[in-house]
Amino acid sequence: MDAIRRAWQSDFSWSFRRSPVAVVSLAVVLLLVLSAVLAPLIAPHNPFDPASLNLMNGFSKPMEPNAFTGDTFWLGTDDQGRDVFSTILYGMRISLFVGFVAVLFALVLGVSLGLIAGYVGGWTETIIMRIADVQLTFPAILVAMLIFGIAKGITPVHMRDEMAIWVLIIAIGLSDWVQFARVVRGATLVEKNKEYVQAARLIGRGSGAIMLRHILPNVLSPVLVIATISLALAIIAEATLSFLGVGAPPTQPSLGTLIRIGQGFLFSGEWWIILFPAVTLLALALSVNMLGDWLRDALNPKLR
Amino acid sequence: MTLLSIDHLTVQFATRGEPFTAVSNAALTVEPGQIHGLVGESGAGKSTIGAAIMGLLEGTGRISDGLIELNESKISGVDEAAMRDIRGSRISMIFQDPLTSLNPLFTIGEQLIETMVEHLDLNASEAKRRAIELLNRVGIPDPKTRIDQYPHQFSGGMRQRVVIALALCSEPEIIIADEPTTALDVSIQAQVLELIKELARERQVGVILITHDMGVIAETTDVVTVMYGGNIVETGPTEQVLGDPQHDYTRSLIAAVPRANRKVHRFPKLSYDGRQTDFAIEELARNWPKQEAPDGPLLKIEGITKRFVEKRSIFPSQRRMFTAVDDVSFEIRPGEVFGLVGESGSGKSTIARMIAGLYQVDKGEVYFDDIAVSHAGLDELATYRRQIQMIFQDPFSSLNPRHRVDAIVAEPALHLGVIPKDQINERVSELLERLGLGAEAGSKYPHQFSGGQRQRIAIARALATQPRFLICDEPTSALDVSIQAQILNILKDLQEYLGLTMLFISHDLPVVRQMCDRVGVLRNGQLVEVAETATLFSEPKNDYTRELLSLMPKTDLLSSQDLATAV
Numbered sequence: 001m002d003a004i005r006r007a008w009q010s011d012f013s014w015s016f017r018r019s020p021v022a023v024v025s026l027a028v029v030l031l032l033v034l035s036a037v038l039a040p041l042i043a044p045h046n047p048f049d050p051a052s053l054n055l056m057n058g059f060s061k062p063m064e065p066n067a068f069t070g071d072t073f074w075l076g077t078d079d080q081g082r083d084v085f086s087t088i089l090y091g092m093r094i095s096l097f098v099g100f101v102a103v104l105f106a107l108v109l110g111v112s113l114g115l116i117a118g119y120v121g122g123w124t125e126t127i128i129m130r131i132a133d134v135q136l137t138f139p140a141i142l143v144a145m146l147i148f149g150i151a152k153g154i155t156p157v158h159m160r161d162e163m164a165i166w167v168l169i170i171a172i173g174l175s176d177w178v179q180f181a182r183v184v185r186g187a188t189l190v191e192k193n194k195e196y197v198q199a200a201r202l203i204g205r206g207s208g209a210i211m212l213r214h215i216l217p218n219v220l221s222p223v224l225v226i227a228t229i230s231l232a233l234a235i236i237a238e239a240t241l242s243f244l245g246v247g248a249p250p251t252q253p254s255l256g257t258l259i260r261i262g263q264g265f266l267f268s269g270e271w272w273i274i275l276f277p278a279v280t281l282l283a284l285a286l287s288v289n290m291l292g293d294w295l296r297d298a299l300n301p302k303l304r
Numbered sequence: 305m306t307l308l309s310i311d312h313l314t315v316q317f318a319t320r321g322e323p324f325t326a327v328s329n330a331a332l333t334v335e336p337g338q339i340h341g342l343v344g345e346s347g348a349g350k351s352t353i354g355a356a357i358m359g360l361l362e363g364t365g366r367i368s369d370g371l372i373e374l375n376e377s378k379i380s381g382v383d384e385a386a387m388r389d390i391r392g393s394r395i396s397m398i399f400q401d402p403l404t405s406l407n408p409l410f411t412i413g414e415q416l417i418e419t420m421v422e423h424l425d426l427n428a429s430e431a432k433r434r435a436i437e438l439l440n441r442v443g444i445p446d447p448k449t450r451i452d453q454y455p456h457q458f459s460g461g462m463r464q465r466v467v468i469a470l471a472l473c474s475e476p477e478i479i480i481a482d483e484p485t486t487a488l489d490v491s492i493q494a495q496v497l498e499l500i501k502e503l504a505r506e507r508q509v510g511v512i513l514i515t516h517d518m519g520v521i522a523e524t525t526d527v528v529t530v531m532y533g534g535n536i537v538e539t540g541p542t543e544q545v546l547g548d549p550q551h552d553y554t555r556s557l558i559a560a561v562p563r564a565n566r567k568v569h570r571f572p573k574l575s576y577d578g579r580q581t582d583f584a585i586e587e588l589a590r591n592w593p594k595q596e597a598p599d600g601p602l603l604k605i606e607g608i609t610k611r612f613v614e615k616r617s618i619f620p621s622q623r624r625m626f627t628a629v630d631d632v633s634f635e636i637r638p639g640e641v642f643g644l645v646g647e648s649g650s651g652k653s654t655i656a657r658m659i660a661g662l663y664q665v666d667k668g669e670v671y672f673d674d675i676a677v678s679h680a681g682l683d684e685l686a687t688y689r690r691q692i693q694m695i696f697q698d699p700f701s702s703l704n705p706r707h708r709v710d711a712i713v714a715e716p717a718l719h720l721g722v723i724p725k726d727q728i729n730e731r732v733s734e735l736l737e738r739l740g741l742g743a744e745a746g747s748k749y750p751h752q753f754s755g756g757q758r759q760r761i762a763i764a765r766a767l768a769t770q771p772r773f774l775i776c777d778e779p780t781s782a783l784d785v786s787i788q789a790q791i792l793n794i795l796k797d798l799q800e801y802l803g804l805t806m807l808f809i810s811h812d813l814p815v816v817r818q819m820c821d822r823v824g825v826l827r828n829g830q831l832v833e834v835a836e837t838a839t840l841f842s843e844p845k846n847d848y849t850r851e852l853l854s855l856m857p858k859t860d861l862l863s864s865q866d867l868a869t870a871v
Contacts, residue, residue, distance in 0.1 A: 014320060195702035199765070202660050203716040204689050217706035 015298045022294040028287035032280070036092035043086035044073075048251075057081035062272050076272040078261065084272060087258055088280050094254035095284070098168050099235040105173030106234075107227055110180025115211045115219070117181065118188025129185065132178045140233075141240055143175035148246050161249045168247050172237050176230055183226055187219035221299045228292035232285045239281055255281045306376075307510040308334040308357070308478050313370030313380075315349070315356050317363065326352040326365065327534050334478060334510040334527075339501065341525030341542065342514045345557075345784035346755075348531040350514045354480045356380070357512070358397060359387040375477065393423040396471040398481040398500075402463035406455040412439075412466050413451035416473050423474035435473065442469045442499060461492030468499060478510040485520065489647040490811070494855045497524045516784065518561045519814075519857025522546055530554045532576075546861045552576055559866035560789035562814035563859045564841065570796060571789035571818075572866045583740040583760070585797035588767070592802050595772055598673055601635035602805050603659070603773060608632050608668035608678075610654050628654045630829040631668070636773075641799055641806040643820030643837070645813060645852070651829040652809045656777045659807065660694050661685070672773070690720050693766035697778040699758035703750040709736070709761055710746030717768040735764040739794070756787035763794060767802075774798065774806045780815065792818060813856050817841055825849045 007013060016022050035042055045052050060066040062076040062084075075084040117128040135143065151167040152160065191197065192215060200210050235255075241247035242256025243263075250257060255277050262274025315327040327349040334340045342350040355361050357372055359379075372380035379390055399405040407415060416435040420426050426434070432451070439447035442465040455463055464484065471479050481500065485493040501524055504511045513525055521528050521542065528546070529539040530553065538551040549555045556576045609631055615624040629651040636642040644652045657663040658678070659670055665678040677688045693716070696702035703712055713732045717723045723731055736745045739760045741753075750758055759779065766774060776795065780788040792815065798804045810816050816823055817837060824834040825846065833846040844850045 011320075195696040195698055196704040198657075198662055198696065199694065199702055199762075200715070201662055202689070202692075202694050203719050203769075204686065205719060214704055214707075218704070 012298060016294075019294055021290055022298075025287040025290040025294070028283055029291060032092060032284050032287075033096060035089055036096050039086075039089035039093055043083070043089045045083040045086045047082040047087045047090055054081050059270055075276045076270075078270075078273045079265070084276050087253060088255070088277055091253050091255045091258050091277060092280065092284070094165070094248050094252055095235050095238055095256070095281070098165060098172065098238045098248070098254065099231050102169045102172035102176065102234045102238070103227055103230045105169060106176035106230065107180055107223065109173065110177035111184050111216075111219075111223060113177065114181035114184025115188055115215065118185040119192055119207060119211050119215065125185070128181065132181055135175070135178050140172075140175040141237060144171040144237060144241060145244075145246060147171040147174055148241065152246075161251055164247070164249045165252065168238060168241060171241070172234050175237070176234060179226055179230070180223060183222045184219050187222060188215055191215045191218050225292060225296040225299060228295055229289060232288040232292065235281070235288070236285050255284075305336070306333045307336050307338075307374070308512075309371075309373045310353070310357070311371045311373075313353065313356060313372065314368050315352050315361065315365060316368045317365045319364070323368075325534055327356070330370070330531075330536050332529050332536070332539060334512060336477075336508040336510055337505055338527060339504055339511045339513055339525045341521040341528040342512060342531065343516065343518065343521050343528060343557075344531035345516060345786065347533070349534040350531050351482055352534075353531075354397070354482050354512060354514050357480060358391055358395060359384075360391075392419065392476075393474045394476055395478050395480065396474060396476040398464075398467055398471050398479060398484045400483040401487050402460060402467050403455075403487075405467050406463060406470070408455050411452050411454055412458075412470075416451070416470060419470060420473050435469075438469045438473055439466070441503075442466070442472075443495070444469075460488055461495065464488060464492070464496050465499065468496070468503070472503060472507070472509070475507075476509065478512070479504075480512045480514070482514045483516070484513070486515070486517070490813075490852065490855045490857075491647065493520075494523075494857075500524065517857070518546070518558065518785065518862060519859055522859060522861040523857045530557065543861060547863050549863055555863075555866060556786060558862050560786045561859060561862055562788075562792070562812070562818045563862070563864070563867075564814040564817055564853075564856050565859065566864070566867070567818055567838075568867055570793050573793075576786075583794055583797075584738050585794060586801045588735075588738050589801045593770055595803075597638035597803075600674070602638045602673060603636040603807070604671040604674075605635070605655075605659070606633050606669050606671070608655070608658055608670065609666050610651070610658060610663060611666050628829050629658070632826075632829070632831045633668075634824050634831060634834055636805055636807060638805055639799070639803050640821045641795075641808050641819055643808045643810065643816040643823040644826060645810060645816050645823060646826030647811060647852075649828075650826040652811075652826050653777055654829075655826075656694070656775050656807065656809055660692065660775055661689070686720070690722055690769055691771050692773045692775065693769060693771040694775040694777065695759070695762055695766055695779045698782050699755050699762055700782070702762050703758055703765075705750055707749075708746065709741075709748055709750065709753075712750070712761065713746070713765045713768055716765060720769055722769045731768060732764075735767055736761075739764050754787075755783055756790060759783065759787075759791050760794070763791075763798075767798075772805060774804050776806055776808045778810055779808075781810065781812065788815070795819065813841075813852065814859065825852070 054069060056068045057066050057071055057077050058079050058081040060073045060077040062074060063072065065072050073083050073085065077083055113128050117125040148167055148171045155163045197210060197214055200214050238247060238254060239256030239259065242254050243260045245260065248254040248257050258277035259274055262277060265273045311331050313327060313330045314325065316323040316325050330353060332340065342353060344350045356367055367380055370380065371378060374390065374394060406412065413432065413435055417428060417431040420431040420434060421428060436447045436451055439451060444450055444462060444465055458466060484500065485496050488496060497520060500511060503509065515521060525542045527540065528542045530537050530545065532553045538545055538549065538554045545554065546558060549558055553576045559572045608629060609627065610629040611625040611627050613623065614626040615622065617623050632655060644655065646652045654663065658665050669676050670678045672688055675684055677684065680688065710732050713735060714728045717731065718725065718728055732746055733743060737743060741757060741760055753761065780791050783791060799806060808819050820837050822834065823837050823840050825832050825848065827848050833849050840849065841853065844853055
């Protein structure tokens with residue numbers, strides 16, 4: 001109870017409550033994440049259950065009864081008669097899962113390499129940071145496509161659809177670790193010269209213990225900021241890859257896959273098939289990004 | 305005629321809750337040619353007064369009440385445009401750090417000439433002539449050449465002279481100098497203060513000198529105002545205030561100043577505002593292991609040398625090395641406090657780090673209890689690490705901000721296996737209690753403590769392993785003078801009651817006088833003199849030592865009435 005009261009009174013929570021942008025962003029993010037997690041309970045239809053689909057419901061307009069069956073769909077249906085609202089909920093699950101896990105992967109990789117580069121220095125640092133520099137010269141999406149292509153080449157055909165999601169995660173994660181590594185290396189260079197690190201070295205603490213116990217907790221706040229902003233970027237990267245047809249397979253459509261499907265109907269008048277997934281993606285990425293921006297300002301004492 | 309007068313000045317900063325009053329109801333006056341010292345500890349509000357005069361209050365600060373008059377015209381509460389005319393032309397400022405107060409992208413000539421053209425309506429060639437004259441006056445050699453150089457081409461002391469020239473070039477009526485010599489070595493400090501004194505007389509400029517250093521006040525000022533917690537507690541002619549302080553706070557402040565001319569057994573425990581903390585080092589002695597003192601020295605250093613790489617290259621002929629410590633040898637006897645003094649860059653911290661094993665020794669050897677530790681095996685190194693500990697300079701960086709205090713204090717003892725895990729809590733809470741931090745200190749984080757309390761936590765951490773030898777690397781140079789007195793008293797207790805042997809590193813000669821039995825003087829990585837402390841101060845043998853001693857701020861003016869009462 002006491003801890004909750006202290007947290008509520010902290011500067012961090014005070015500056016959160018004072019920022020309408022942060023409050024609204026967090027509300028939108030929570031709403032979207034919750035509805036994705038609870039999709040099986042909320043969604044009116046299961047778009048992956050062929051038994052529940054009726055081809056006659058195809059191309060229903062939003063909020064209007066279908067001409068043949070008389071069923072009404074909030075956000076309309078696609079060509080196969082799948083409820084767009086339900087596909088969005090299920091699609092968000094894939095998008096968010098890929099985003100979270102990819103960022104986690106990039107975070108663990110980038111923070112570890114950054115810590116080692118900053119603390120150990122010398123040749124180790126040079127090698128790690130040059131690899132990072134080289135990778136930064138390619139657009140992230142290109143790196144992801146390259147990894148995706150290689151992975152597709154070496155996985156057996158029958159496993160491709162199952163593996164697609166994990167390949168996507170590794171592809172996005174590997175294209176994203178560089179900024180974690182750079183920021184953590186910079187912060188580590190500052191921290192390792194502080195006297196508390198000297199005090200730990202004095203008693204013969206090993207490098208691993210110093211990095212994990214002493215330096216890591218002190219370099220985490222910029223990592224949190226980057227992770228949040230990376231999450232928005234990873235969700236967009238996933239959507240881009242899926243839109244290009246190299247991401248989530250049609251059997252497990254993500255928001256990007258839905259947009260790709262929808263763009264085929266853009267000029268034939270069925271605007272709702274692309275519009276609603278696109279708006280959801282926009283809301284998700286924008287609110288996560290705004291939250292990240294606020295977090296950066298709140299955690300940076302220089303801007304206060 | 306009064307040049308500057310401040311009356312019932314109150315400065316407040318808006319915060320989440322109640323506004324914070326940084327200065328309340330302050331009044332002072334400055335006459336032409338007078339140096340008015342503003343002294344107090346950190347947070348006393350002295351810099352805030354300076355910023356309020358300049359109209360440069362930071363953040364949410366504002367003058368909520370009061371009047372500031374320059375030459376009988378009101379300058380507080382005027383609009384920004386009017387203030388800009390006053391600032392720089394009628395009032396100028398000298399900041400602490402000469403490195404950041406000059407623009408690195410312009411030559412000093414450009415900076416001086418621009419200011420003069422702007423404020424004095426001169427043409428460029430006339431301004432240049434006067435700039436050269438001024439540089440000559442502040443003691444820059446060969447000003448005709450140096451006027452076209454950039455700030456990085458000047459040394460720290462020369463740069464501060466340039467800053468003074470810049471402050472003077474617009475012919476201001478008053479100069480505010482905020483800790484102008486804190487970032488400088490003693491030898492340069494004395495020259496810069498002398499220059500400020502001469503120029504104030506010569507040009508009849510009023511100077512407000514903000515400092516925390518009583519020695520600087522005694523040397524330089526005509527009038528002094530003592531501040532505490534945003535209030536002015538005492539003001540008057542410097543000799544009178546320092547020699548016969550009336551207010552209790554002034555008395556406690558003066559009694560805490562280390563003197564170069566006499567050694568006190570302990571600093572007097574004059575309490576003001578109940579800030580005195582009770583520590584009981586003698587209580588720790590009961591459980592302290594009695595160790596047999598070796599017949600010879602406890603620590604012996606033989607010809608240690610440390611070189612750092614200045615320029616890296618794959619070609620050996622292109623590599624450049626910088627010798628930080630050059631063939632230094634000395635011994636520390638059991639139970640003694642050995643001081644190492646020197647200016648910045650003299651290699652004193654490098655020596656401490658080599659002894660502590662934080663730096664590799666390039667040449668030479670460190671012997672502890674007759675065991676060579678610089679090239680020791682793992683077992684011997686572990687034994688050595690159990691017997692030494694270190695107290696660092698900056699208590700804000702020596703405690704990990706993300707660890708709880710009990711974990712910080714317990715770490716060395718646990719890691720080195722000195723105390724079994726089930727007894728560690730007992731040891732930690734005993735230490736925190738004996739150092740006057742209270743029982744609940746362990747469950748808090750470092751940021752909840754003040755600088756002095758943090759340094760006591762660092763001492764508790766060092767004592768947890770019950771070491772025989774303690775390295776103190778400038779342990780008080782980041783602290784206020786009253787806190788310094790307290791920490792020095794604790795360190796004296798450690799020597800007396802626990803029999804700790806210490807290496808005490810400092811740039812501050814009066815502090816060394818109070819603490820050390822023997823002293824070594826370092827210059828550019830070489831040990832120039834080692835002597836008993838009293839001998840060193842009364843009969844220095846080396847020229848450099850003599851020079852250092854002559855440059856110490858004189859503390860003769862300071863009242864010694866409370867020193868005698870000290871136990």
